[in-house]
């Protein structure tokens with residue numbers, strides 16, 4: 001079973017290895033041949049290597065652990081919600097390997113100890129999970145679950161609004177359609193607190 005939070009193991013318990021750039025290059029070369037192109041023509045000669053490097057970067061989150069991102073914590077004794085809005089995200093839909101992009105809003109109520117993290121770390125956290133083959137729902141819950149587990153937050157709320165290229169450039173071809181997903185945990189599940197958080201998130 002793949003660990004739903006860290007994704008540090010693949011099905012069958014195999015550890016995720018390093019990115020195999022040579023293998024990725026030959027796969028892209030094969031794809032070019034499959035679509036009827038000549039991978040040896042001048043404009044395409046460097047393409048397999050370029051695409052392999054691009055995937056190494058775009059899927060870099062497979063080799064990152066969320067625990068390593070939420071390392072900087074301060075004890076400020078702050079016990080109200082902290083919310084960072086409009087964090088730009090780009091991820092890769094695991095069904096079509098096409099990007100989906102939009103914004104994430106991340107809020108949490110710190111642990112009773114007052115353990116909080118740096119604001120930029122919330123943006124780093126969503127990137128760790130976004131830079132993996134994903135579905136929007138899983139990306140949303142992985143961020144919320146990490147805040148609860150690693151920061152021992154009393155509550156967490158994550159809302160992601162995104163447009164999926166697989167819905168705009170192919171298939172149904174509906175550019176502009178936005179998907180909103182949310183994950184709410186702990187004390188933020190309480191209806192008053194949740195409504196307050198949602199109104200802050202939706203306020204423009």
Ligand SMILES: Nc1nc2c(ncn2[C@@H]2O[C@H](COP(=O)(O)OP(=O)(O)OP(=O)(O)O)[C@@H](O)[C@H]2O)c(=O)[nH]1
Nearest residue numbers: 093094095096134135136137164166167170171172
């Ligand atoms: N729930 C969810 N669905 C997604 C996400 N990204 C892509 N999809 C959907 O995954 C589905 C895959 O459906 P399939 O019928 O297997 O594939 P398809 O024939 O390419 O589907 P169409 O996109 O309808 O042409 C599509 O409906 C996509 O819109 C996501 O993040 N969450």
Ligand SMILES: [Zn+2]
Nearest residue numbers: 093095096166
């Ligand atoms: Zn898709």
